[in-house]
Amino acid sequence: MSAPNHPAPETFLLDGRPIPFTPGQTLMQAAQAAGVYIPHLCHHADFDPIGSCKVCSVRIQGRTVASCTMPARADLVVESETPELHHDRQRLTQMLFVEGNHHCPFCEKSGACHLQAVAYHLDMQDTHFVHTAPHHEVDATHPDVWLDRSRCILCELCVRASREVDGKDVFAIGGRGAHTTLLVNSPSGQLHDSDVAVTDRAVHICPVGALMPKRQGFVIPIGQRPYDAADIAQRPEDS
Structure with missing residues (x-):
């Protein structure tokens, strides 16, 4: 019996990298699932996004949008790591x-x-x-x-x-x-x-x-805390 033919997941481009997504995901959610960090502060995976801090803003065809609220769509070309956004x-x-x-x-x-x-x-x-x-x-x-x-x-x-x-x-x-x-x-x-x-x-x-x-206070000593030794982008479970 031949294996079922599953369609390839849809993707968008984030800084030139194809990011797979499922319908209903935002750009932020898809990027996090793919292990790609987009800086943010008000976003949390357990709650619906509100887009208040704007730190996660990205560029799509010259337009600035909050990646935590922007729905992912096939063939979007998204820029995040640019000098201007930085x-x-x-x-x-x-x-x-x-x-x-x-x-x-x-x-x-x-x-x-x-x-x-x-x-x-x-x-x-x-x-x-x-x-x-x-x-x-x-x-x-x-x-x-x-x-x-x-x-x-x-x-x-x-x-x-x-x-x-x-x-x-x-x-x-x-x-x-x-x-x-x-x-x-x-x-x-x-x-x-x-x-x-x-x-x-x-x-x-x-x-x-x-x-x-x-x-x-200081139950976890300075030097042993999450971001003492690792950049936040290297800690996807916290970001």
Whole structure:
């Protein structure tokens, strides 16, 4: 009996490399499945994409699109690793650094922080822009969870995780422009009288150091953390 004749998967070109995809996948999903890294911050494989950070932007026939939301189609010619896109990603990352208070040498998340890892991947040598040194509230009222809004990059991952996984809807994004901030849905607006628990997915999904469990600082020593020895592009399970 002859083997069944399965049709070859459809592909698009990403920087000259054919990337197979299945119908319904985005460019980002197909690239990740093929082991190709596209820098990103707000995307997470467990949640529907929202395209907020724009770090994953690519070029298709002169048009810039977010690869996390763009559906893959046959015969698309996609550019990701170009000097222009590299420059744009670097500037976006630099803006995130100056719009918050990211002091990597003193941060417990150092070595496991996606923002820091993306900055290293993009060879970011400085922050380029003037630091705004914004005032952000720190919420240490909960016995087990710490919220430092100065590190929040508004990726909404905790918002989605709380709503879709934890079933609690503890977090939300509010405000406009420079005053956009992470809100806590509780009578006081603080963590201590919210429904959040240290075991919640929302507490552990933060890609930076904004939401963290208390009393777990430096459990993994500096030098042994995910991005201490490997570029984020070499860790597909984390990217």
